[in-house]
Amino acid sequence: MQPLVLLSNKLSLFIEINGYFNNQGWFIRNVTDPNEVEKLVENEDVAGLLWDSSITSMSQSLKILKSLRSKISGPIIVLAPAKDKKRRSLFYNINIDSFITRPFEYPELVAKVKQLFWVYDRFSITNDLKKSKKQEYRTETVKYNDIVIDFKHYRVTHRGYDIGLTPKEFSLFWYLVQHRGKVLSRDQLLEGVWGYDSAGSSRTVDIHISHLRDKLAEKSETKNCIKTVRGFGYVLDNQYPFENFNNKLATWTK
Known part of the structure; x- marks a missing residue:
């Protein structure tokens, strides 16, 4: 089964996301280094990506996600601090699927990811x-x-x-x-x-x-x-x- 990759170094975030998504039958693979995400995607197939932008600079997030977009055939969701809301258009310009600011409800995040996979599956090439x-x-x-x-x-x-x-x-x-x-x-x-x-x-x-x-x-x-x-x-x-x-x-x- 292809994993969902979560980039974050926040243990509490990983524990919550892992628990909620495991209950839906998804396996979460946690990565703490953004550069390691690139290596992982190069060598393995992943279902999608949850990207905690608070652990990277804006320029680094945009650069890496722009590169990853052509390599990940599933949804890419950016999890961002509320202060970054005004800059979300920068992320949409590199074709991410969703931009969610904290605080957010985890059941809503699961529902959003399920909806995105439904779209990808139903209208895949x-x-x-x-x-x-x-x-x-x-x-x-x-x-x-x-x-x-x-x-x-x-x-x-x-x-x-x-x-x-x-x-x-x-x-x-x-x-x-x-x-x-x-x-x-x-x-x-x-x-x-x-x-x-x-x-x-x-x-x-x-x-x-x-x-x-x-x-x-x-x-x-x-x-x-x-x-x-x-x-x-x-x-x-x-x-x-x-x-x-x-x-x-x-x-x-x-």
């Missing part, structure tokens, strides 16, 4: 691929222009180099590729990628599109492929051929 009625795959990689989408490792690469998409950015890019040439509203993207109808959350889509564009432009020749349709949404350029890496792509229904 694996489930999307299994349920999709539009294609049958004969390969684990497909290609869009100079970009390779790797479903085995859930990453997008350019000339063999991972361009560093988060799990949600991966989902968003793949959804756009599936519907390339079709203008998609923000609500359609919310429902198709996030899996829910969330009125007033179109900013979420805009932020993820912006991050996705930046990474594609920095690492790939596929620049400006995501077009903005003013007042409506976005469309992925259909000029590039879509094929599997070995020219064995399965049939698509039109």
Whole structure:
């Protein structure tokens, strides 16, 4: 069973979290050194991360979590002192899943983590691929222009180099590729990628599109492929051929 990792050097916090999460069937692995979290994630699969930001500087937390985001396919939750509340946007900008300030109720923390895992499980790329009625795959990689989408490792690469998409950015890019040439509203993207109808959350889509564009432009020749349709949404350029890496792509229904 993949553990939930808790970064904290506070024994009382570990005891409380360990007790509540164990009762829900989760194993908590406590790490006291933030640098050790990086080593752990490099060598082992983890289910998710609880990060006590009070034991690190803000810059250190942001630097390490930004690196970890592309390596952890589950939720990342930051536990922070109340004084850091005004700076939570910095953490959301690096695509953490939740920012919780102390004091908090432990049952509420457990409920939040359960909800995040429900979202990840229900709308994971694996489930999307299994349920999709539009294609049958004969390969684990497909290609869009100079970009390779790797479903085995859930990453997008350019000339063999991972361009560093988060799990949600991966989902968003793949959804756009599936519907390339079709203008998609923000609500359609919310429902198709996030899996829910969330009125007033179109900013979420805009932020993820912006991050996705930046990474594609920095690492790939596929620049400006995501077009903005003013007042409506976005469309992925259909000029590039879509094929599997070995020219064995399965049939698509039109």
